[in-house]
Amino acid sequence: MKLMAYLQSLKAKFFRREQLAGEMDEEVRSHIELRADDLERSGLSRAEAERRARIEFGAAERVKDESYEALGGHFLDTLQQDLRFAVRMLRKSPSFTALAVLTLALAIGANAVVFGVMNGLVLRPLNVPHGENLWGTAYGEDPGFQSYPNYKDLRDRNHSFQDLAAFNFAFVGLDTGGDPSIATGYATTGNYFDVLETHPYLGRFFSAADEHGPNSAPYLVLSYAYWHSRFQDDRTVIGRVVQVNKHPFTIIGVGPPGFGGTLLFGSIDFFMPIVNQEQVDGESLTTRGTSHEIFETFGHLKPGVTPESALADVNAVGAYLEKTYPKEFSQKTAYLGRVGLTSFDTAVHEFVTGLMVLAGLILLAACANLGSLFAARAADRSREVALRLALGSNRRRILRQLLTEAVLISLMGGAVGLAGSVALLKQLSVWRPFPVAPLVIPVSPDARVYVVALALALVSGFLFGIVPVRQVLRANPYEIVKAGSSARLGRKITVRDVLLVGQIAICAVLVTASFVAVRGLVRSLNGKLGFEPQHAMLVSTNLQMAGYRSDEALAMEKRMMQAIEGIPGVEHVGLVNGYPPLVYAAAERSSVFREETSDLRAVNAAFAPYKYEVSPGYFRAAGTALLAGRDFDWHDDKDAPAVAVVTREFAVRMFGSVNGAVGRYFKMMDGSRVEIVGVVEDGKYLSLTEDLDAAMFLSWLRSPASDIDLAVRSSRDPQQLAADIRTQIHAIDSGLPVDTSTYASQLDVVLFPARMATLALGVLGALGAILSITGIFGMAAYSVSKRMRELGIRIALGGRRKEVLQTALGRAFKLLAVGSAAGLVLGILAARVLAYIVYQASPRDPLVLTGVVLAMGLLGLLATWIPARRALAVDPLILLREE
Amino acid sequence: MTDQAQLLPGTLDLLILKAVSLGPLHGYGVLLRIGQISGQALLIEQGALYPALFKLVRQGFLKASWGTSENNRRAKFYELTAAGRKSLRDETEEWKRVASAMGAALAARPEEV
Secondary structure (H helix, E strand, O other), X not given: OHHHHHHHHHHHHHHOHHHHHHHHHHHHHHHHHHHHHHHHHOOOOHHHHHHHHHHHHOOHHHHHHHHHHHOOXXXXXXXXXXXXXXXXXXXXXXXXXXXXXXXXXHHHHHHHHHHHHHHHHHHOOOOOOOHHHEEEEEEOXXXXXXXXXXXXXXXXXXXXXXXXXEEXXXXXXXXXXXXXXXXXXXXXXXXHHHHHOOOOOEEOOOOHHHOOOOOOOOEEEEOHHHHHHHHOOOHHHOOOEEEEOOEEEEEEEEOOOOOOOOOOOEOOOEEEEHHHHHHHHOOOOOOOOOOOOOOEEEEEEOOOOOHHHHHHHHHHHHHHHHHHOOOOOOOOOEEEEEOOOHHHHHHHHHHHHHHHHHHHHHHHHHHHHHHHHHHHHHHHOHHHHHHHHHOOOOHHHHHHHHHHHHHHHHHHHHHHHHHHHHHHHHHHHHOXXXXXXXXXXXXXXXXXXXXXXXXXXXXXXXXXXXXXXXXXXXXXXXHHHHHOOOOOOOOOOOHHHHHHHHHHHHHHHHHHHHHHHHHHHHHHHHOOOOOOOOOEEEEEEEHHHXXXXXXXXXXXXXXXXXXXHOOXXXXXXXXXXXXXXXXXXXXEEOOEEEOOOOOOOHHHOOEOOEEEEEOOXXXXXXXXXXXXXXXXXXXXXXXXXXXXXXXXXXXXXXXXXXXXXXXXXXXXXXXXXXXXXXXXXXXOOOOOOOOOOOEEEEEHHHOOOOEEEEEEEEOOOHHHXXXXXXXXXXXXXXXXXXXXEEHHHHHHHHHHHHHHHHHHHHHHHHHHHHHHHHHHHHHHHHHHHHOHHHHHHHHHOOOOHHHHHHHHHHHHHHHHHHHHHHHHHHHHHHHHHHOOOOOOOOOOOHHHHHHHHHHHHHHHHHHHHHHHHHHHOOOHHHHHHHO | XXXXXXXXXXXXXXXXXXXXXXXXXXXXXXXXXXXHHOOOOOOOOHHHHHHHHHHHHHOOOEEEEEEEOOOOOEEEEEEEOHHHHHHHHHHHHHHHHHHHHHHHXXXXXXXXX
């Protein structure tokens, strides 16, 4: 009731201003007439009565003003006035306004972008019901529970999850009738959709009830996006039979829109039951010792179960498995993570948090920058402020006015920054960085991004707005009016100096960080990979997609190698099962034992090197140097004794030296003895940032696989070569899908995180540099303009250029030096964090140190260039005449 | 003016509420009514009346509507709302309490201390 009355009076005040004024007039008039009526009755003439009534009433305007104020909403009224005044002030100094708005737009934009990324990757749960309570279990370095039997044990023996689903990737040839093409999907456990609690858009999902042993459920569920692009929203696909790697599968359903699987970074084409995986890629689900059958395991926690107790539960199951299957299972520490990022969870968290901190620093620097600008402005306006104080305005009112100006600027900057960042985020979210992988960056902006940007703008507005508060509160109007605005030029350290030093320090941190990142990237690009990606082409194929049985693979693959060898310009051809090192971060490890070890439990393993199966000639084709012994030859097949080529690290770890290793033996998990026949150089296998690790190469002739990569070394033009390779392979079998790409382009995928990190840090560093330029420039220009008169006198008295410059800019440079030094030290301390993301990020690198010092010096020169010119160009005569 | 009592701060609102509680009034009528019920002891400064009226409307204690006065002039009439009636009751209680306390305090004699 009261509130309604209040709102109505506000409404009247702000929206019916004219009417209200009219009513007030009329009420006053009616009052005076009523009074005049009374006076007239007491015997006065009408004219005299009205005159007396008006005099009695007093100043009608004041009454109306006071009544108007009594209507409430004084706050809004003042705000309106303040805003109008602020706009006028800002329009009076457009360059100041532009500089301030731009500074904030950059800072808030950077924050909004980083927050958008954080929002998309960390804060936003998967687009499924109760996504926030969905937990994935990761085990050791690898996600999931590694093998299907282990998954089943975890599912049945844990007490924490409502149910557990799991999936693995499936890359298949999908033939809908005449147009075979490669499709990417998940092979999932039957309960996958039930665990996710999603519902099909069309048809039905498969469920645990469809699973009746191996290859019992030849069903496909299409993702909405794939159904849209490949089947053009054709509703009749339900029930259609398509060929998956030449096996018939029935399409039974289409997933909901916006759901492309349970990984944030990729949207996939289809889902199939994992029990049918053997049919498609020959992987049997019965092996316990393998680690690549399950990519991720996840489920909702039961009500009341905390992630901590669930983790203990998972570890307990791990301990049970280790005791029960000592050979195949070695206990590692499990951890729970958000579904969608799996084992990248921690890395992404740390990276995004790091970025957020840096972006926050940018905003802080921008606030310091603007704070000192505002303080300078307030000092310039001290005369105006003093006058207003002297005329009876109160200090609160003046501060409010200044704060309104600050917030107005911050809101404008925020709006510009937000617009820019939203555009950038939208670009990012539709960006497909690699044609070869279905990778997406799910960062489309939502309401949260807008709210955060607005909040940041307001907070920063208040932050830099309150810098001049002390100045105004302590202002003594009498002194200031008497002395004029250029009165004090004390030598004492001012708030502005502190702000500038702080700001430069922050900027130096950012510049250091970006230098460290760039240097790290350059190093990782030049680091030893263990192969030579230049002039190497990768040909990827999967014979199963063309319906070959696994016992036909060896002969067919030999024919393919021979055909490619015959192409003119091809120097070497080699084959590797699966993917070669550093492609798709898909390396497999296998435990090895010393020859004398007889108890082959997982805990007794010497170590677990990366394992590859390669053909004779692979090392030459990949460009891997042979250090000792020999390459494989065509006799190292099933009938010959098992042999291996190992890396230097392997040899050193097991035998102490490279030469001592050749001719020696080690044992595999199944107890078989393997002779080392050669040693090759060390390399990188999973990621560029990994530590030196061991790897072994076994003979592909002993265990040929269907999905293979051929490495082809040739200095011919890659495109022509690729066309020739396709022609040759299609001459052997026209139904075989083949992917060709250069080894270097495949490395782009591995380099992507490092590149993105470097790009992000580089951009932040550049922002830091820009801020320090504007900061120093503002300070230098201000101090020159304040001391024009002094400089004029110095020049008139014959002061030398050097002295003049020192007077004008000495302070700016001193502050710059102090700030940079502080920033450099902080940067070195902070850069430890960077080591996590950026390969070999070492801030103690002399090159980085020199670079930062040089960069900050250059920035200082750049920023003081114009003020210095102005100081030197001072014409004493004109100046002295002016005052 | 000298024989009229000075208004204590905050009492104007109370007087207006009281005056209006006796029947809807226009602004000038409020002045007359206060004079009348206070035996001409309390006279309100004309300029102070309207801000007070506007404030009471804003607070929801009064509502205003245009009407015609007894001598056929258009005027804005104020009347009490339910909230205004309650406020009048509360404020009157409060005033009586303060007044009797003041009376007791001022009537105190040395032997009572």
